[in-house]
Amino acid sequence: MIDKRRIRNWILTTISVILLFLLLGYLNKHASSYVIQILNVTAIYIILTVSYNLINGITGQFSLEPNAFVAIGAYTAALLTMTPQEKAMTFIIQPCISPLNHISIPFLPAILIGGVVTAILAFLMGIPVFRVRGDYLAIVTLGFGEIVRVFATNAIPITNGALGLKGLHQYTNIWWSWGTAAVVVFFIVGLVNSSYGRAMKAIREDEAAAQAMGINTFWHKMLAFVVAAFFEGVGGGLLAHLLTTIDPRLFTFFLTFNLLIMIVAGGLGSTTGAIIGAILFAWGSELLRWMEEPHVFFGLHVPGIPGMRMVTFSILLILLMIFARNGIMGRKEFSWDGIFNFFNKKILRRA
Amino acid sequence: MATLLKTENIVMKFEGLTAINNLNLEIQEHQIFGLIGPNGAGKTTAFNVITGFLVPTEGKVYFKGEDITGLKPNHITKRGIARTFQNIKLFPEMSVIENVMTGFHIHRKFNFFEAMFRLPRFFKDETKMYKKGMELLDLVGLTQFANDQAGSLPYGHQRKLEIARALATAPTMLLLDEPAAGMNPQESSELMDLIKKLRDEMGLTILLIEHDMKVVMGICERIKVLDHGEEIAEGTPEEIRNNPRVIEAYLGEARKVA
Amino acid sequence: MTLSTFIQQLINGFSLGSLYALIAIGYTMVYGIIRLINFAHGDVMMMSTYFAFFGYLIFRIPWYISFPIAMILTAVLGVLIDRGAYKPVRNAPRISALITAIGVSFFLENFGIVVFGGRPKGFKIPKLFGAIFNVKGITIPALSLWIPFFTAVFLFLTFYIVYRTRRGMAMRAISRDMDTTRIMGVDVDGVISFTFALGSFLAAAGGIMWAMKYPQINPLMGIIPGLKAFVAAVFGGIGNVVGAAIGGILLGIIEIMFVAFFPQLAGYRDAVAFFLLIGVLIFKPTGIMGEVLPE
Numbered sequence: 001m002i003d004k005r006r007i008r009n010w011i012l013t014t015i016s017v018i019l020l021f022l023l024l025g026y027l028n029k030h031a032s033s034y035v036i037q038i039l040n041v042t043a044i045y046i047i048l049t050v051s052y053n054l055i056n057g058i059t060g061q062f063s064l065e066p067n068a069f070v071a072i073g074a075y076t077a078a079l080l081t082m083t084p085q086e087k088a089m090t091f092i093i094q095p096c097i098s099p100l101n102h103i104s105i106p107f108l109p110a111i112l113i114g115g116v117v118t119a120i121l122a123f124l125m126g127i128p129v130f131r132v133r134g135d136y137l138a139i140v141t142l143g144f145g146e147i148v149r150v151f152a153t154n155a156i157p158i159t160n161g162a163l164g165l166k167g168l169h170q171y172t173n174i175w176w177s178w179g180t181a182a183v184v185v186f187f188i189v190g191l192v193n194s195s196y197g198r199a200m201k202a203i204r205e206d207e208a209a210a211q212a213m214g215i216n217t218f219w220h221k222m223l224a225f226v227v228a229a230f231f232e233g234v235g236g237g238l239l240a241h242l243l244t245t246i247d248p249r250l251f252t253f254f255l256t257f258n259l260l261i262m263i264v265a266g267g268l269g270s271t272t273g274a275i276i277g278a279i280l281f282a283w284g285s286e287l288l289r290w291m292e293e294p295h296v297f298f299g300l301h302v303p304g305i306p307g308m309r310m311v312t313f314s315i316l317l318i319l320l321m322i323f324a325r326n327g328i329m330g331r332k333e334f335s336w337d338g339i340f341n342f343f344n345k346k347i348l349r350r351a
Numbered sequence: 352m353a354t355l356l357k358t359e360n361i362v363m364k365f366e367g368l369t370a371i372n373n374l375n376l377e378i379q380e381h382q383i384f385g386l387i388g389p390n391g392a393g394k395t396t397a398f399n400v401i402t403g404f405l406v407p408t409e410g411k412v413y414f415k416g417e418d419i420t421g422l423k424p425n426h427i428t429k430r431g432i433a434r435t436f437q438n439i440k441l442f443p444e445m446s447v448i449e450n451v452m453t454g455f456h457i458h459r460k461f462n463f464f465e466a467m468f469r470l471p472r473f474f475k476d477e478t479k480m481y482k483k484g485m486e487l488l489d490l491v492g493l494t495q496f497a498n499d500q501a502g503s504l505p506y507g508h509q510r511k512l513e514i515a516r517a518l519a520t521a522p523t524m525l526l527l528d529e530p531a532a533g534m535n536p537q538e539s540s541e542l543m544d545l546i547k548k549l550r551d552e553m554g555l556t557i558l559l560i561e562h563d564m565k566v567v568m569g570i571c572e573r574i575k576v577l578d579h580g581e582e583i584a585e586g587t588p589e590e591i592r593n594n595p596r597v598i599e600a601y602l603g604e605a606r607k608v609a
Numbered sequence: 610m611t612l613s614t615f616i617q618q619l620i621n622g623f624s625l626g627s628l629y630a631l632i633a634i635g636y637t638m639v640y641g642i643i644r645l646i647n648f649a650h651g652d653v654m655m656m657s658t659y660f661a662f663f664g665y666l667i668f669r670i671p672w673y674i675s676f677p678i679a680m681i682l683t684a685v686l687g688v689l690i691d692r693g694a695y696k697p698v699r700n701a702p703r704i705s706a707l708i709t710a711i712g713v714s715f716f717l718e719n720f721g722i723v724v725f726g727g728r729p730k731g732f733k734i735p736k737l738f739g740a741i742f743n744v745k746g747i748t749i750p751a752l753s754l755w756i757p758f759f760t761a762v763f764l765f766l767t768f769y770i771v772y773r774t775r776r777g778m779a780m781r782a783i784s785r786d787m788d789t790t791r792i793m794g795v796d797v798d799g800v801i802s803f804t805f806a807l808g809s810f811l812a813a814a815g816g817i818m819w820a821m822k823y824p825q826i827n828p829l830m831g832i833i834p835g836l837k838a839f840v841a842a843v844f845g846g847i848g849n850v851v852g853a854a855i856g857g858i859l860l861g862i863i864e865i866m867f868v869a870f871f872p873q874l875a876g877y878r879d880a881v882a883f884f885l886l887i888g889v890l891i892f893k894p895t896g897i898m899g900e901v902l903p904e
Contacts, residue, residue: 056704060702060704062703062704062707062708064711125887127891128887128890128891129890131890131891131894132890132894133894135644135646135703136843136886136890138646138648138707139646139836139839139840139843139886140883140886140887140890142648142836143836143840143882143883143886144883146833146836146879146880146883147879147880147883150876150877150879150880151877151880153876154876154877187467187468188467190466190467190468190469190473191463191466191467194461194463194466194473194477195452195453195455195456195459195461195466195476195477195480196456196463196466197466198445198449198452198453198456199453199456201442201444201445201449202442202445202453205441205442205443205444205445206440206441206442206443208404208424208436208440209436209440209441209442210442210453211404211423211424211425211428212402212424212425212428212433212434212436212440212517213425213428213453213454213456213457213516213519213520214425214428214429214454214456214457214520215425215453215456215457216423216425217425223463227463253832257711257715260708260711264708268704305723306722306723306727307719307722307723307727308723310715310718310719310722311716311719311720311723313715314712314713314715314716314719315712315716317708317709317711317712317715318694318709318712318713318716321698321701321705321706321708321709321712322694322697322698322709325698325701325705331444
């Protein structure tokens with residue numbers, strides 16, 4: 001019985017994924033480059049929110065790391081894909097240090113190494129933090145974001161300082177971004193629906209009770225944090241090779257804040273919610289751009305107000321926390337069983 | 352019969368306040384042992400010391416002859432001591448079956464890579480966990496609530512779920528902190544049957560804190576009485592019932608309340 | 610390094626540390642009683658500098674009137690934030706409160722950008738604080754002495770309130786056990802609001818002196834001092850008011866000495882606090898004054 005359902009769900013999922021990629025292929029050919037760019041950004045947001053939700057929503061450890069981790073992944077991958085000549089041309093203040101200056105590797109290993117480097121840093125940070133009370137995770141990760149900025153600005157032989165890295169190849173396209181997003185969702189959903197996911201949720205719900213279940217809370221928080229870091233690092237590599245230019249200003253706290261809005265609006269603790277939040281934000285924030293542009297109301301000229309979008313988002317976040325803590329999905333997840341049950345109930349009610 | 356759990360001169364002080372003074376417990380395999388005493392006697396503190404949630408100021412805890420004093424709660428659970436909590440600590444937003452399955456986590460047979468890649472061993476073990484979880488729910492009579500949110504269950508069911516969840520860790524010894532609290536007479540008599548069944552059929556050793564004298568006198572083979580952190584008596588239910596110190600310290604107070 | 614530059618740096622460090630101390634107390638008090646990392650605290654400090662800026666430089670009110678008014682307004686702002694944003698999520702899961710705090714922090718920063726403009730504004734110093742002394746080859750700006758002086762005054766006031774008044778006693782009782790304190794008939798919400806008011810008032814004192822020290826202000830100026838002050842609070846032992854003061858002063862001295870001894874690493878100055886935090890978490894998670902807060 002269970003197995004039959006599993007096969008049915010598996011088939012349905014496969015068909016949906018194929019349909020999604022057919023649609024993406026169509027858009028890739030016929031849509032404007034503006035739309036394609038937002039599609040790419042949407043996929044990267046999905047990678048980041050689904051990972052971020054693993055530590056914040058599923059495991060319940062409030063962390064503010066994404067901007068730092070995305071930066072590390074982006075810089076690592078970019079430094080690995082740039083050719084020696086490109087590096088020589090980019091590093092005009094001080095030359096790039098050896099051996100980085102003559103290394104150049106393909107895109108896929110580069111973004112994977114970006115993920116691994118990020119994961120290692122997350123692990124090192126996790127040791128002091130998870131040993132003590134989890135509260136400090138937020139402040140340590142927030143501080144780490146500043147360190148990354150300080151490092152990116154000052155370690156000129158590695159990061160090229162404030163000038164950043166320019167002229168990266170635009171490897172990231174629809175297939176890379178959405179392909180990675182699909183893989184990340186596949187992995188994280190697998191993890192969340194396993195015994196490990198239950199252990200993480202147990203830590204979120206009641207840490208003492210989780211310990212009483214024999215769960216090593218230190219290692220499971222660490223696992224969630226490191227896995228999230230890995231995928232955020234990979235997302236950073238994709239982002240760098242989408243924008244082709246990266247510099248320290250790109251990875252400010254704004255990025256983390258936006259991701260936080262996405263997972264909260266989608267429903268903290270729901271992977272489905274994280275995906276919905278990412279899609280809504282990627283397209284919604286484009287719509288809200290008008291707030292910062294100059295307008296003419298009834299013949300009255302109103303200049304654009306920079307920062308207005310962010311004011312709106314921060315008010316939105318506070319209101320969500322006070323009045324709609326569950327966001328769109330709460331902690332529910334999309335499932336085929338849920339859909340079938342929904343329709344069955346409707347049919348039953350009609351009968 | 353061999354000794355399973357032994358505490359030696361446990362002293363627990365909080366900022367100068369002595370919650371337990373010189374506790375010596377000795378619990379035999381397959382015994383149902385009661386720990387009773389008026390409120391504030393230090394019973395739950397004793398549980399917390401045994402299960403690693405508190406490190407005693409002085410004294411030792413031995414389980415299966417090994418010193419487990421100061422081990423972390425999760426390590427103690429892995430060695431075979433499971434517990435429930437006085438103020439129910441379920442995972443309220445997870446489903447009933449998920450709550451139970453959490454207890455199987457320490458016995459999982461796959462690593463997190465296998466979960467992420469969804470390899471066969473992961474599916475096989477998850478299916479097994481689900482099946483065994485349903486069996487435990489059946490044992491405590493909660494099968495029909497398997498997919499409900501744990502936090503939405505009525506109080507008595509939550510207590511039973513907590514027992515099922517503790518059993519999932521496959522303990523040799525089970526510590527129950529006021530399992531009958533909030534249960535009606537029918538539920539508590541079912542609870543007594545369940546506890547007996549756990550001992551007789553699953554071979555568990557049980558240490559329980561309970562205020563409901565009917566339950567304590569009905570199933571415990573040996574009882575220890577605490578008052579203000581001090582041991583005041585130990586013996587069979589019969590002996591405890593007739594011990595004047597106990598009547599004065601505990602039953603007297605209970606009568607006053609009643 | 611000569612002795613005279615060392616003394617000069619020590620005074621600089623002490624004065625910077627005094628500012629961290631004033632800001633850190635607000636963090637530590639709020640964390641102590643409601644276990645909330647008030648991410649907006651640094652931004653509240655930023656707001657105080659704009660209040661002072663408008664009073665003193667735009668409306669030309671003398672500093673000894675406009676600065677206290679700015680501090681009172683900041684205290685009111687602190688209470689409004691608590692009542693408007695934090696109180697509604699007091700009984701929600703802790704993560705909701707933390708997210709709300711991030712929201713408030715981000716709101717204040719961007720509100721500042723929209724209303725005051727993103728560009729830094731120069732902050733003119735009242736004459737009294739602008740002087741520069743020269744003693745035996747050691748140049749000391751008067752402000753470096755005024756800052757510790759005012760800090761000492763405010764710290765004394767705070768310690769008096771926290772350790773010698775009924776209100777202070779109520780604050781400490783709530784940090785031990787909020788529910789029991791409520792049952793004893795203490796107006797818990799009132800005490801929490803008072804804590805926010807006092808913390809914000811002190812942050813304003815720190816902020817205004819900060820603005821005079823650097824002397825410019827901008828809407829994002831509160832982020833870094835806020836982060837560092839939190840580190841100071843953890844360093845001193847979170848929840849402990851005296852610890853926060855000591856932690857702040859030490860952090861200031863450590864930071865200035867780092868730059869003095871390793872001038873080639875001056876760009877990494879902001880990283881000092883972070884590594885101090887990691888070090889504290891590894892070696893002494895309870896901080897200098899080492900109190901273990903009940904969960």
